[in-house]
Amino acid sequence: MSQLIWLIPLIPFIGFVINGLTRNVVPKSVTAIVGCGVVLASFILSVMGYLEVSAAREAGLPSTLTLHLFDWFSVGRMQVGLSLLLDPLSALMLLIITGIGLLIHLYSCSYMAHDAGFGKFFAYLNLFIFFMTILVLGSNYLVMFIGWEGVGLCSYLLIGFWFKNVSYANAAKKAFIMNRIGDLGFLIAMFFILENFGTLEYAEVFSKASTLPVGNITLLTITLLLFIAATGKSAQIPLFTWLPDAMAGPTPVSALIHAATMVTAGIYLVVRSNVLFLLAPFTMEIMAVVGLVTALVGAFIALTQHDIKKVLAYSTVSQLGYMFLGLGVGAFTGAFFHVLTHAFFKALLFLGAGSVIHAMHNEQDMRKMGGLRKALPITFTTMLIGTIAISGIPPFAGFFSKDEILAHTFQHQPLFWAVGFLTALCTAFYMFRLLFLTFFGKFRGTDEQQRHLHESPWQMTLPLIVLAILSALGGWINLPAALGGHHNLETFLAPIFELGKPHSVALSLSHSTEYMLMAVSSLGAIVMLILAYVRYVKSGRIPKPENEATGLLHRLSFHKLYVDELYDLLFVKPFKKLSRFLFTYIDKMGIDGFVNGVGEFFVGSGKGIRQLQSGHVGFYIMMMVIGVIAILIYGIVRI
Amino acid sequence: MDSMITQIQGVPLNHYIIFCSLIFAIGVTGVLIRRNVIIIMMSIELMLNSVNLLLAAFSAYRGDASGQVFVFFIMALAAAEVAVGLAIIIMVYRNTKSVDIESLSKLRW
Numbered sequence: 001m002s003q004l005i006w007l008i009p010l011i012p013f014i015g016f017v018i019n020g021l022t023r024n025v026v027p028k029s030v031t032a033i034v035g036c037g038v039v040l041a042s043f044i045l046s047v048m049g050y051l052e053v054s055a056a057r058e059a060g061l062p063s064t065l066t067l068h069l070f071d072w073f074s075v076g077r078m079q080v081g082l083s084l085l086l087d088p089l090s091a092l093m094l095l096i097i098t099g100i101g102l103l104i105h106l107y108s109c110s111y112m113a114h115d116a117g118f119g120k121f122f123a124y125l126n127l128f129i130f131f132m133t134i135l136v137l138g139s140n141y142l143v144m145f146i147g148w149e150g151v152g153l154c155s156y157l158l159i160g161f162w163f164k165n166v167s168y169a170n171a172a173k174k175a176f177i178m179n180r181i182g183d184l185g186f187l188i189a190m191f192f193i194l195e196n197f198g199t200l201e202y203a204e205v206f207s208k209a210s211t212l213p214v215g216n217i218t219l220l221t222i223t224l225l226l227f228i229a230a231t232g233k234s235a236q237i238p239l240f241t242w243l244p245d246a247m248a249g250p251t252p253v254s255a256l257i258h259a260a261t262m263v264t265a266g267i268y269l270v271v272r273s274n275v276l277f278l279l280a281p282f283t284m285e286i287m288a289v290v291g292l293v294t295a296l297v298g299a300f301i302a303l304t305q306h307d308i309k310k311v312l313a314y315s316t317v318s319q320l321g322y323m324f325l326g327l328g329v330g331a332f333t334g335a336f337f338h339v340l341t342h343a344f345f346k347a348l349l350f351l352g353a354g355s356v357i358h359a360m361h362n363e364q365d366m367r368k369m370g371g372l373r374k375a376l377p378i379t380f381t382t383m384l385i386g387t388i389a390i391s392g393i394p395p396f397a398g399f400f401s402k403d404e405i406l407a408h409t410f411q412h413q414p415l416f417w418a419v420g421f422l423t424a425l426c427t428a429f430y431m432f433r434l435l436f437l438t439f440f441g442k443f444r445g446t447d448e449q450q451r452h453l454h455e456s457p458w459q460m461t462l463p464l465i466v467l468a469i470l471s472a473l474g475g476w477i478n479l480p481a482a483l484g485g486h487h488n489l490e491t492f493l494a495p496i497f498e499l500g501k502p503h504s505v506a507l508s509l510s511h512s513t514e515y516m517l518m519a520v521s522s523l524g525a526i527v528m529l530i531l532a533y534v535r536y537v538k539s540g541r542i543p544k545p546e547n548e549a550t551g552l553l554h555r556l557s558f559h560k561l562y563v564d565e566l567y568d569l570l571f572v573k574p575f576k577k578l579s580r581f582l583f584t585y586i587d588k589m590g591i592d593g594f595v596n597g598v599g600e601f602f603v604g605s606g607k608g609i610r611q612l613q614s615g616h617v618g619f620y621i622m623m624m625v626i627g628v629i630a631i632l633i634y635g636i637v638r639i
Numbered sequence: 640m641d642s643m644i645t646q647i648q649g650v651p652l653n654h655y656i657i658f659c660s661l662i663f664a665i666g667v668t669g670v671l672i673r674r675n676v677i678i679i680m681m682s683i684e685l686m687l688n689s690v691n692l693l694l695a696a697f698s699a700y701r702g703d704a705s706g707q708v709f710v711f712f713i714m715a716l717a718a719a720e721v722a723v724g725l726a727i728i729i730m731v732y733r734n735t736k737s738v739d740i741e742s743l744s745k746l747r748w
Binding site: 622 | 667670671674740741743744
């Protein structure tokens with residue numbers, strides 16, 4: 001099996017080619033079967049890969065397998081091979097990507113059934129799976145970078161899927177450009193790595209780096225640049241505003257790319273490079289702060305949004321902030337654990353939102369929903385599970401992963417923990433606000449919508465159910481010792497952290513402290529649940545129209561802290577002015593002037609010289625006489 | 640013959656030069672400002688004649704007959720040229736119904 005992992009990316013790529021070429025030829029059912037089939041094949045292979053790695057771990061054998069496919073190129077002393085790496089980390093990531101990817105493909109079969117771009121959509125999704133698997137399977141930074149850029153491309157294509165809508169197309173451009181800023185960091189980091197270690201292969205880079213002293217300036221630079229790359233892909237401050245706009249894409253895309261897989265690439269990058277980061281404590285500290293602030297800001301903005309997908313988008317930003325907080329305080333396993341559980345429940349929530357939107361005929365405004373509980377029982381139940389999971393109420397998945405991060409944070413710096421706790425409170429509140437506004441109370445839409453309310457078909461509800469089960473039980477895979485578990489995930493991932501171990505900090509809180517933290521956070525979440533219930537169900541409040549937002553905090557939250565406006569003022573407008581200046585003065589007047597001037601000069605001189613060949617004898621004679629006179633004068637003057 | 644030379648020499652050479660220059664200038668001016676081809680050819684004759692006269696004058700003053708020989712050559716040449724030129728002008732006139740030199744710009748092709 002292990003020699004076949006190259007098939008995992010290849011099969012979706014073949015699906016992409018088939019679907020892309022036959023998108024207008026074959027019926028939708030064929031497209032759907034090919035689209036889902038290739039992902040299913042990849043998923044089966046991924047499961048086999050995982051089982052093999054898992055068996056090797058149990059047997060105490062080396063669990064890292066590198067498959068060298070071919071030498072890509074060698075320039076000077078740089079040799080880059082296209083090689084794949086299957087180890088515990090990439091095996092788990094593959095399971096998430098292909099597993100959740102499969103569910104979302106299935107979901108899309110129904111969700112996109114009436115879309116004219118059905119074939120195109122599946123082609124893009126397959127291409128995304130191809131690039132995402134390349135990203136996690138690459139055994140060096142350059143192969144990872146191929147996937148990194150590729151998923152960015154797919155994200156761009158899918159956000160702008162309905163590109164005829166100008167604002168959607170703009171959202172796609174925004175995502176692409178913001179990601180490019182981060183990618184520049186990745187590129188420069190690669191140059192630094194190559195310069196200092198002479199190779200891009202993970203294994204060599206990490207073993208060479210582990211001999212360097214802590215706080216080394218080279219590692220500091222590399223890790224900071226890698227972190228910039230991660231902020232772009234994972235929507236952290238200051239590059240987070242693209243993610244909410246990315247909701248312009250179809251909902252399955254939001255679930256797959258912008259919640260479960262691509263945005264976690266930044267976390268994957270950091271976890272993968274944990275040796276480098278552990279040797280650069282300064283970067284870790286920055287990462288923790290940035291993650292914390294992002295988590296808080298995202299949660300704060302999510303509190304007042306009324307677009308159901310926007311709430312989830314800001315929630316994603318916030319949860320990704322949590323993951324970076326976890327990475328920053330050294331809880332690599334915790335952060336990755338949260339990637340895992342977040343993939344389950346956020347994909348679930350997005351797909352649930354998609355199911356609601358589907359039932360409501362593309363209505364995304366929660367103020368016009370309400371009372372959907374009876375019409376959409378499966379969607380409601382699964383979303384309830386997802387909401388409980390993300391709010392961190394035990395014993396659902398989100399509780400364990402969030403708690404692990406919070407426990408590490410508490411050990412690192414209690415103040416950080418307090419902010420993280422505040423964020424968790426916000427999370428619970430806005431998630432239950434979403435749930436209550438959507439599913440409880442009276443129906444607030446049109447009669448037309450009410451008549452057509454319906455539960456989604458099985459292709460959509462089945463993924464919801466599977467994800468709900470995972471969201472409910474996913475937390476048990478890494479049960480903390482305080483609750484009688486064995487940190488299975490941590491044990492499984494141990495080889496990844498082997499080299500960095502001397503510098504990492506183990507969790508050394510006493511069990512009673514851990515119990516207390518757990519109790520506080522789950523109690524807080526429950527209090528928030530009750531608060532949201534009282535506010536939105538008991539007193540039946542509905543968010544007011546945007547212009548009636550009252551109070552400074554409310555306005556700030558509703559207007560997303562004016563970050564977009566700030567960026568507009570700071571970057572977009574000056575650059576537009578600069579571009580206009582360059583266009584009118586440098587380009588049109590300077591360069592065009594010069595180029596056209598050259599042309600005009602020759603045209604003009606041609607016009608003049610043409611007179612000499614006019615054919616008018618009188619003119620010729622005149623010229624002759626003038627010439628004779630000139631010669632005479634010349635002769636006289638010479639004499 | 641001698642008396643003729645004596646007569647020619649009775650007029651100072653300066654006068655011949657000035658006179659010939661004037662005639663030549665009139666010819667040149669005629670060529671430049673007139674548009675009728677026939678008049679232009681006449682102006683050319685004027686220029687040629689002024690030169691002939693000058694040649695004759697110099698030849699007489701210096702007692703060298705080659706000037707006279709040149710005059711004969713020029714006259715023969717002018718006669719031939721006029722014959723050819725008139726033929727061309729007739730052909731032009733047949734084609735364009737005009738002897739206006741401004742209308743004759745076919746030579747540029």
